[in-house]
Amino acid sequence: MKRINSILLSLGIVVIGIIVLFLCVYLLPILAQEAATVHPEVAYLQYPILLGLYATAIPFFYALYESVSMIYVIERKSLFSSSIIKGLNYIKYCAFIIIALYVAGFIILDTANAFPPIMAVAGVVIIAVSIMVATGAAYIKNILLKFPLSNQQ
Incomplete structure:
Protein backbone atom coordinates (compact mmCIF):
# COMPACT_ATOMS: atom_id res chain seq x y z
CA MET A 1 0.00 0.00 0.00
CA LYS A 2 2.90 2.37 0.76
CA ARG A 3 4.29 1.87 -2.75
CA ILE A 4 0.91 2.68 -4.32
CA ASN A 5 0.66 5.89 -2.29
CA SER A 6 4.15 6.92 -3.41
CA ILE A 7 3.33 6.22 -7.04
CA LEU A 8 0.05 8.15 -6.86
CA LEU A 9 1.71 11.11 -5.15
CA SER A 10 4.53 11.16 -7.71
CA LEU A 11 2.02 10.84 -10.53
CA GLY A 12 0.02 13.76 -9.12
CA ILE A 13 3.15 15.93 -8.97
CA VAL A 14 4.07 14.98 -12.55
CA VAL A 15 0.54 15.80 -13.76
CA ILE A 16 0.75 19.22 -12.08
CA GLY A 17 4.08 19.78 -13.80
CA ILE A 18 2.66 18.79 -17.20
CA ILE A 19 -0.31 21.12 -16.75
CA VAL A 20 1.91 24.06 -15.82
CA LEU A 21 4.27 23.27 -18.69
CA PHE A 22 1.31 23.24 -21.10
CA LEU A 23 0.18 26.61 -19.71
CA CYS A 24 3.67 28.06 -20.09
CA VAL A 25 4.29 26.79 -23.59
CA TYR A 26 0.87 27.09 -25.16
CA LEU A 27 -1.54 29.27 -23.20
CA LEU A 28 0.66 32.09 -21.86
CA PRO A 29 1.90 33.28 -25.29
CA ILE A 30 -1.67 33.30 -26.60
CA LEU A 31 -2.89 35.30 -23.61
CA ALA A 32 0.03 37.71 -23.92
CA GLN A 33 -0.69 38.28 -27.60
CA GLU A 34 -4.38 38.83 -26.89
CA ALA A 35 -3.59 41.28 -24.09
CA ALA A 36 -1.24 43.18 -26.40
CA THR A 37 -3.93 43.54 -29.05
CA VAL A 38 -6.59 44.61 -26.53
CA HIS A 39 -4.29 47.10 -24.77
CA PRO A 40 -1.84 48.40 -27.41
CA GLU A 41 -0.58 51.13 -25.06
CA VAL A 42 1.23 48.50 -22.98
CA ALA A 43 2.04 46.06 -25.80
CA TYR A 44 5.75 46.76 -25.30
CA LEU A 45 5.52 44.88 -21.98
CA GLN A 46 4.28 41.66 -23.59
CA TYR A 47 7.66 39.93 -23.78
CA PRO A 48 9.11 41.21 -20.47
CA ILE A 49 6.01 39.92 -18.66
CA LEU A 50 6.29 36.58 -20.43
CA LEU A 51 9.97 36.41 -19.52
CA GLY A 52 9.11 37.13 -15.88
CA LEU A 53 6.46 34.42 -15.83
CA TYR A 54 8.87 31.93 -17.38
CA ALA A 55 11.48 32.93 -14.80
CA THR A 56 9.07 32.00 -12.03
CA ALA A 57 8.37 28.66 -13.70
CA ILE A 58 11.99 27.57 -13.30
CA PRO A 59 11.98 27.45 -9.47
CA PHE A 60 8.48 25.95 -9.58
CA PHE A 61 9.65 23.02 -11.70
CA TYR A 62 12.75 22.60 -9.53
CA ALA A 63 10.54 22.42 -6.44
CA LEU A 64 8.43 19.75 -8.16
CA TYR A 65 11.60 17.81 -8.97
CA GLU A 66 12.73 18.04 -5.33
CA SER A 67 9.30 16.83 -4.20
CA VAL A 68 9.46 13.75 -6.39
CA SER A 69 13.03 13.00 -5.35
CA MET A 70 12.03 13.34 -1.68
CA ILE A 71 9.23 10.82 -2.21
CA TYR A 72 11.75 8.31 -3.55
CA VAL A 73 14.16 8.98 -0.68
CA ILE A 74 11.39 8.47 1.86
CA GLU A 75 10.33 5.28 0.10
CA ARG A 76 13.82 3.78 -0.15
CA LYS A 77 15.63 5.16 2.89
CA SER A 78 13.87 6.91 5.69
CA LEU A 79 11.86 9.97 6.53
CA PHE A 80 14.70 10.99 8.81
CA SER A 81 17.34 11.58 6.17
CA SER A 82 19.55 14.59 5.63
CA SER A 83 18.52 14.69 1.97
CA ILE A 84 14.91 15.28 3.08
CA ILE A 85 16.07 18.32 5.08
CA LYS A 86 18.01 19.59 2.07
CA GLY A 87 15.02 19.04 -0.21
CA LEU A 88 12.75 20.97 2.15
CA ASN A 89 15.28 23.80 2.20
CA TYR A 90 15.39 23.86 -1.60
CA ILE A 91 11.59 23.95 -1.79
CA LYS A 92 11.53 26.82 0.71
CA TYR A 93 14.15 28.74 -1.29
CA CYS A 94 12.22 28.16 -4.53
CA ALA A 95 9.11 29.61 -2.89
CA PHE A 96 11.10 32.65 -1.74
CA ILE A 97 12.47 33.15 -5.27
CA ILE A 98 8.95 33.02 -6.71
CA ILE A 99 7.76 35.55 -4.12
CA ALA A 100 10.68 37.88 -4.89
CA LEU A 101 10.11 37.68 -8.65
CA TYR A 102 6.41 38.44 -8.32
CA VAL A 103 7.01 41.36 -5.96
CA ALA A 104 9.63 42.73 -8.35
CA GLY A 105 7.17 42.31 -11.22
CA PHE A 106 4.48 44.14 -9.24
CA ILE A 107 6.84 47.03 -8.61
CA ILE A 108 7.97 47.21 -12.25
CA LEU A 109 4.42 47.06 -13.63
CA ASP A 110 3.19 49.60 -11.11
CA THR A 111 5.91 52.09 -12.03
CA ALA A 112 5.06 51.61 -15.72
CA ASN A 113 1.35 52.23 -14.96
CA ALA A 114 0.52 48.94 -16.67
CA PHE A 115 -0.85 46.87 -13.84
CA PRO A 116 -4.16 45.23 -14.77
CA PRO A 117 -6.35 44.25 -11.80
CA ILE A 118 -6.74 40.63 -12.88
CA MET A 119 -2.96 40.24 -12.93
CA ALA A 120 -2.81 41.74 -9.46
CA VAL A 121 -5.32 39.22 -8.13
CA ALA A 122 -3.52 36.29 -9.77
CA GLY A 123 -0.16 37.51 -8.49
CA VAL A 124 -1.42 37.93 -4.94
CA VAL A 125 -2.83 34.39 -5.01
CA ILE A 126 0.48 32.99 -6.27
CA ILE A 127 2.38 34.94 -3.61
CA ALA A 128 0.03 33.68 -0.89
CA VAL A 129 0.43 30.07 -2.03
CA SER A 130 4.21 30.49 -2.16
CA ILE A 131 4.21 31.87 1.38
CA MET A 132 2.18 28.86 2.54
CA VAL A 133 4.56 26.45 0.79
CA SER A 150 17.45 12.97 11.55
CA ASN A 151 20.90 14.24 12.47
CA GLN A 152 22.56 10.83 12.15
CA GLN A 153 21.80 9.97 8.52
Whole structure:
Protein backbone atom coordinates (compact mmCIF):
# COMPACT_ATOMS: atom_id res chain seq x y z
CA MET A 1 0.00 0.00 0.00
CA LYS A 2 2.90 2.37 0.76
CA ARG A 3 4.29 1.87 -2.75
CA ILE A 4 0.91 2.68 -4.32
CA ASN A 5 0.66 5.89 -2.29
CA SER A 6 4.15 6.92 -3.41
CA ILE A 7 3.33 6.22 -7.04
CA LEU A 8 0.05 8.15 -6.86
CA LEU A 9 1.71 11.11 -5.15
CA SER A 10 4.53 11.16 -7.71
CA LEU A 11 2.02 10.84 -10.53
CA GLY A 12 0.02 13.76 -9.12
CA ILE A 13 3.15 15.93 -8.97
CA VAL A 14 4.07 14.98 -12.55
CA VAL A 15 0.54 15.80 -13.76
CA ILE A 16 0.75 19.22 -12.08
CA GLY A 17 4.08 19.78 -13.80
CA ILE A 18 2.66 18.79 -17.20
CA ILE A 19 -0.31 21.12 -16.75
CA VAL A 20 1.91 24.06 -15.82
CA LEU A 21 4.27 23.27 -18.69
CA PHE A 22 1.31 23.24 -21.10
CA LEU A 23 0.18 26.61 -19.71
CA CYS A 24 3.67 28.06 -20.09
CA VAL A 25 4.29 26.79 -23.59
CA TYR A 26 0.87 27.09 -25.16
CA LEU A 27 -1.54 29.27 -23.20
CA LEU A 28 0.66 32.09 -21.86
CA PRO A 29 1.90 33.28 -25.29
CA ILE A 30 -1.67 33.30 -26.60
CA LEU A 31 -2.89 35.30 -23.61
CA ALA A 32 0.03 37.71 -23.92
CA GLN A 33 -0.69 38.28 -27.60
CA GLU A 34 -4.38 38.83 -26.89
CA ALA A 35 -3.59 41.28 -24.09
CA ALA A 36 -1.24 43.18 -26.40
CA THR A 37 -3.93 43.54 -29.05
CA VAL A 38 -6.59 44.61 -26.53
CA HIS A 39 -4.29 47.10 -24.77
CA PRO A 40 -1.84 48.40 -27.41
CA GLU A 41 -0.58 51.13 -25.06
CA VAL A 42 1.23 48.50 -22.98
CA ALA A 43 2.04 46.06 -25.80
CA TYR A 44 5.75 46.76 -25.30
CA LEU A 45 5.52 44.88 -21.98
CA GLN A 46 4.28 41.66 -23.59
CA TYR A 47 7.66 39.93 -23.78
CA PRO A 48 9.11 41.21 -20.47
CA ILE A 49 6.01 39.92 -18.66
CA LEU A 50 6.29 36.58 -20.43
CA LEU A 51 9.97 36.41 -19.52
CA GLY A 52 9.11 37.13 -15.88
CA LEU A 53 6.46 34.42 -15.83
CA TYR A 54 8.87 31.93 -17.38
CA ALA A 55 11.48 32.93 -14.80
CA THR A 56 9.07 32.00 -12.03
CA ALA A 57 8.37 28.66 -13.70
CA ILE A 58 11.99 27.57 -13.30
CA PRO A 59 11.98 27.45 -9.47
CA PHE A 60 8.48 25.95 -9.58
CA PHE A 61 9.65 23.02 -11.70
CA TYR A 62 12.75 22.60 -9.53
CA ALA A 63 10.54 22.42 -6.44
CA LEU A 64 8.43 19.75 -8.16
CA TYR A 65 11.60 17.81 -8.97
CA GLU A 66 12.73 18.04 -5.33
CA SER A 67 9.30 16.83 -4.20
CA VAL A 68 9.46 13.75 -6.39
CA SER A 69 13.03 13.00 -5.35
CA MET A 70 12.03 13.34 -1.68
CA ILE A 71 9.23 10.82 -2.21
CA TYR A 72 11.75 8.31 -3.55
CA VAL A 73 14.16 8.98 -0.68
CA ILE A 74 11.39 8.47 1.86
CA GLU A 75 10.33 5.28 0.10
CA ARG A 76 13.82 3.78 -0.15
CA LYS A 77 15.63 5.16 2.89
CA SER A 78 13.87 6.91 5.69
CA LEU A 79 11.86 9.97 6.53
CA PHE A 80 14.70 10.99 8.81
CA SER A 81 17.34 11.58 6.17
CA SER A 82 19.55 14.59 5.63
CA SER A 83 18.52 14.69 1.97
CA ILE A 84 14.91 15.28 3.08
CA ILE A 85 16.07 18.32 5.08
CA LYS A 86 18.01 19.59 2.07
CA GLY A 87 15.02 19.04 -0.21
CA LEU A 88 12.75 20.97 2.15
CA ASN A 89 15.28 23.80 2.20
CA TYR A 90 15.39 23.86 -1.60
CA ILE A 91 11.59 23.95 -1.79
CA LYS A 92 11.53 26.82 0.71
CA TYR A 93 14.15 28.74 -1.29
CA CYS A 94 12.22 28.16 -4.53
CA ALA A 95 9.11 29.61 -2.89
CA PHE A 96 11.10 32.65 -1.74
CA ILE A 97 12.47 33.15 -5.27
CA ILE A 98 8.95 33.02 -6.71
CA ILE A 99 7.76 35.55 -4.12
CA ALA A 100 10.68 37.88 -4.89
CA LEU A 101 10.11 37.68 -8.65
CA TYR A 102 6.41 38.44 -8.32
CA VAL A 103 7.01 41.36 -5.96
CA ALA A 104 9.63 42.73 -8.35
CA GLY A 105 7.17 42.31 -11.22
CA PHE A 106 4.48 44.14 -9.24
CA ILE A 107 6.84 47.03 -8.61
CA ILE A 108 7.97 47.21 -12.25
CA LEU A 109 4.42 47.06 -13.63
CA ASP A 110 3.19 49.60 -11.11
CA THR A 111 5.91 52.09 -12.03
CA ALA A 112 5.06 51.61 -15.72
CA ASN A 113 1.35 52.23 -14.96
CA ALA A 114 0.52 48.94 -16.67
CA PHE A 115 -0.85 46.87 -13.84
CA PRO A 116 -4.16 45.23 -14.77
CA PRO A 117 -6.35 44.25 -11.80
CA ILE A 118 -6.74 40.63 -12.88
CA MET A 119 -2.96 40.24 -12.93
CA ALA A 120 -2.81 41.74 -9.46
CA VAL A 121 -5.32 39.22 -8.13
CA ALA A 122 -3.52 36.29 -9.77
CA GLY A 123 -0.16 37.51 -8.49
CA VAL A 124 -1.42 37.93 -4.94
CA VAL A 125 -2.83 34.39 -5.01
CA ILE A 126 0.48 32.99 -6.27
CA ILE A 127 2.38 34.94 -3.61
CA ALA A 128 0.03 33.68 -0.89
CA VAL A 129 0.43 30.07 -2.03
CA SER A 130 4.21 30.49 -2.16
CA ILE A 131 4.21 31.87 1.38
CA MET A 132 2.18 28.86 2.54
CA VAL A 133 4.56 26.45 0.79
CA ALA A 134 7.63 28.13 2.30
CA THR A 135 6.06 28.15 5.76
CA GLY A 136 5.00 24.52 5.47
CA ALA A 137 8.44 23.41 4.29
CA ALA A 138 10.14 25.29 7.12
CA TYR A 139 7.72 23.85 9.67
CA ILE A 140 8.20 20.26 8.47
CA LYS A 141 11.97 20.76 8.44
CA ASN A 142 11.91 22.00 12.03
CA ILE A 143 9.80 19.03 13.11
CA LEU A 144 12.20 16.60 11.42
CA LEU A 145 15.21 18.30 13.04
CA LYS A 146 13.74 17.71 16.50
CA PHE A 147 14.05 13.96 16.09
CA PRO A 148 17.51 12.64 17.06
CA LEU A 149 17.59 10.19 14.15
CA SER A 150 17.45 12.97 11.55
CA ASN A 151 20.90 14.24 12.47
CA GLN A 152 22.56 10.83 12.15
CA GLN A 153 21.80 9.97 8.52
